[in-house]
Amino acid sequence: MFKIPDHQVAGHKSSKGAIGPLVDDSGRFYKPLQSADRGAQEEAFYTKFSSNTEIPNHIRKFFPNYYGTKDIEASDGSGPRPHLVLEDFVSIRTNPSLMDIKMGSRTWFPTASEDYIKKCLNKDRKTTSLSLGFRISGFQIYGSKDSGYWKPERKCVQGYNKDDVRLALRKFVSSNSSDDLVAEEPDCVYAENVYGGDNGVLAQLLKLKAWFEDQTIFHFYSCSVLMVCEKGESPCATIKLIDFAHVIEGNGIIDHNFLGGLCSLIKFISEILGKFSHNSTKVCVVNSEKNTSNGYKI
Amino acid sequence: MFKIPDHQVAGHKSSKGAIGPLVDDSGRFYKPLQSADRGAQEEAFYTKFSSNTEIPNHIRKFFPNYYGTKDIEASDGSGPRPHLVLEDFVSIRTNPSLMDIKMGSRTWFPTASEDYIKKCLNKDRKTTSLSLGFRISGFQIYGSKDSGYWKPERKCVQGYNKDDVRLALRKFVSSNSSDDLVAEEPDCVYAENVYGGDNGVLAQLLKLKAWFEDQTIFHFYSCSVLMVCEKGESPCATIKLIDFAHVIEGNGIIDHNFLGGLCSLIKFISEILGKFSHNSTKVCVVNSEKNTSNGYKI
Numbered sequence: 001m002f003k004i005p006d007h008q009v010a011g012h013k014s015s016k017g018a019i020g021p022l023v024d025d026s027g028r029f030y031k032p033l034q035s036a037d038r039g040a041q042e043e044a045f046y047t048k049f050s051s052n053t054e055i056p057n058h059i060r061k062f063f064p065n066y067y068g069t070k071d072i073e074a075s076d077g078s079g080p081r082p083h084l085v086l087e088d089f090v091s092i093r094t095n096p097s098l099m100d101i102k103m104g105s106r107t108w109f110p111t112a113s114e115d116y117i118k119k120c121l122n123k124d125r126k127t128t129s130l131s132l133g134f135r136i137s138g139f140q141i142y143g144s145k146d147s148g149y150w151k152p153e154r155k156c157v158q159g160y161n162k163d164d165v166r167l168a169l170r171k172f173v174s175s176n177s178s179d180d181l182v183a184e185e186p187d188c189v190y191a192e193n194v195y196g197g198d199n200g201v202l203a204q205l206l207k208l209k210a211w212f213e214d215q216t217i218f219h220f221y222s223c224s225v226l227m228v229c230e231k232g233e234s235p236c237a238t239i240k241l242i243d244f245a246h247v248i249e250g251n252g253i254i255d256h257n258f259l260g261g262l263c264s265l266i267k268f269i270s271e272i273l274g275k276f277s278h279n280s281t282k283v284c285v286v287n288s289e290k291n292t293s294n295g296y297k298i
Numbered sequence: 299m300f301k302i303p304d305h306q307v308a309g310h311k312s313s314k315g316a317i318g319p320l321v322d323d324s325g326r327f328y329k330p331l332q333s334a335d336r337g338a339q340e341e342a343f344y345t346k347f348s349s350n351t352e353i354p355n356h357i358r359k360f361f362p363n364y365y366g367t368k369d370i371e372a373s374d375g376s377g378p379r380p381h382l383v384l385e386d387f388v389s390i391r392t393n394p395s396l397m398d399i400k401m402g403s404r405t406w407f408p409t410a411s412e413d414y415i416k417k418c419l420n421k422d423r424k425t426t427s428l429s430l431g432f433r434i435s436g437f438q439i440y441g442s443k444d445s446g447y448w449k450p451e452r453k454c455v456q457g458y459n460k461d462d463v464r465l466a467l468r469k470f471v472s473s474n475s476s477d478d479l480v481a482e483e484p485d486c487v488y489a490e491n492v493y494g495g496d497n498g499v500l501a502q503l504l505k506l507k508a509w510f511e512d513q514t515i516f517h518f519y520s521c522s523v524l525m526v527c528e529k530g531e532s533p534c535a536t537i538k539l540i541d542f543a544h545v546i547e548g549n550g551i552i553d554h555n556f557l558g559g560l561c562s563l564i565k566f567i568s569e570i571l572g573k574f575s576h577n578s579t580k581v582c583v584v585n586s587e588k589n590t591s592n593g594y595k596i
Contacts, residue, residue, distance in 0.1 A: 105554060256559055
């Protein structure tokens with residue numbers, strides 16, 4: 001039985017007259033092949049990635065499992081259509097908070113058409129992609145049984161500047177965040193549980209970084225890091241890379257565009273941990289404050 | 299007594315009717331303030347950098363010492379003109395090999411004029427800046443007393459693709475390289491001495507990288523890494539950052555553009571060391587070959 005996923009913060013959505021992803025009851029996510037070359041390119045990526053024996057297992061787990069491509073009835077009722085069959089790592093969660101972060105200061109690849117480059121470059125300049133090396137594409141934050149989810153409009157998120165991004169990353173790990181960005185100071189009480197620790201977001205991003213410093217197989221243009229977590233004592237935060245319609249061959253060169261953005265994101269997360277972590281030492285806090293004031297003073 | 303420096307591989311050169319840098323006998327390098335805002339901006343950078351107490355000493359040594367600005371007779375005889383007074387770390391060398399590597403996949407800063415952005419973007423796309431995250435602006439390689447220096451035309455270097463860059467970085471540490479790029483396979487006999495070791499180029503680049511992962515004070519657009527070495531048993535390779543006419547404030551964000559290019563350069567140097575180092579273990583060589591073939595196969 002296919003249904004429209006409950007939780008989606010970016011990308012094309014299923015609705016009447018619009019094709020979007022579907023999920024089933026067995027933990028699989030069905031992503032319709034996108035038009036033009038995109039669908040074929042994403043399928044080609046999953047095929048290459050799945051069969052590549054050089055990808056270490058601790059890196060492979062950052063990618064959704066791929067179960068081939070299958071024709072199923074499209075979500076808009078327009079008949080059977082090929083869908084990528086992927087692992088559904090979101091629907092299995094209870095009250096997941098999600099954030100989709102599109103990586104890289106440049107979302108266009110060198111051999112793209114001039115029109116496409118112009119369109120992407122304009123968007124990279126208007127959003128934080130150019131300045132931060134990444135942009136938030138969308139997110140939802142679970143508040144409580146009463147308040148439910150806070151999920152800002154996509155248009156609003158696209159207008160975020162660096163301070164909004166910083167605030168959103170803090171709200172993502174706060175208990176008082178199920179409202180808009182002008183609310184009270186986020187308390188960051190879940191920072192250590194979600195971002196910190198041996199299996200937290202920061203540790204996972206650092207593992208990814210080490211791989212990106214070395215791997216020259218793929219360049220991931222316009223690809224997103226999806227952060228998924230449930231708040232509470234054992235939040236079990238997960239990082240996955242998604243959206244591979246613009247992955248090209250690395251040809252012996254590292255993906256410095258993705259890597260630069262990843263290092264920038266790591267710095268943001270580290271600062272939040274330095275400032276708000278309950279377990280952090282005083283030295284950490286002092287250093288973090290020093291760095292920040294430094295950046296603004298000069 | 300001012301004179302035109304013997305060794306310069308990029309930037310404006312002194313000649314009859316052209317203003318360029320001068321050196322004196324006491325180890326100082328005089329760089330004329332560039333026109334428009336560039337000169338003032340570079341002077342402002344040196345002033346800020348010199349007085350900034352947050353720059354660790356092990357990082358400060360990657361920058362030329364700055365001794366203020368002084369009016370001296372310009373190299374073209376047009377009268378007194380303000381010059382930045384800097385450390386001359388090249389003329390003191392005997393037979394130096396030099397390479398000027400302009401860092402970053404993007405040489406323009408977000409607030410630049412549309413004309414400037416267009417000009418830079420075109421050049422970034424034509425050269426290896428976009429694909430590799432850096433481009434070689436110029437170099438000279440000392441061969442022997444007989445062959446002297448090999449110093450390819452600037453126009454030729456600007457046309458380098460990724461394979462030319464790889465070859466040039468190998469020739470830089472070879473004994474049979476004082477000729478053009480179609481000569482015999484470079485022997486890389488100086489790779490371990492120049493690129494490897496505790497004080498070699500790779501170790502220095504890794505120190506810089508650690509700083510760039512954290513520092514949010516400056517963004518170094520269109521800045522170069524200058525590699526300087528003398529071949530032989532004790533080559534004493536030096537890395538310096540130069541050209542700060544387009545440095546802007548970091549405002550709390552890391553310089554992901556410079557950092558991405560730096561990681562890419564580090565990967566190139568690591569591969570040369572992995573392949574040609576006499577001290578490297580078999581495991582290193584095997585890994586390096588695996589990675590390379592990987593990059594091209596998929």
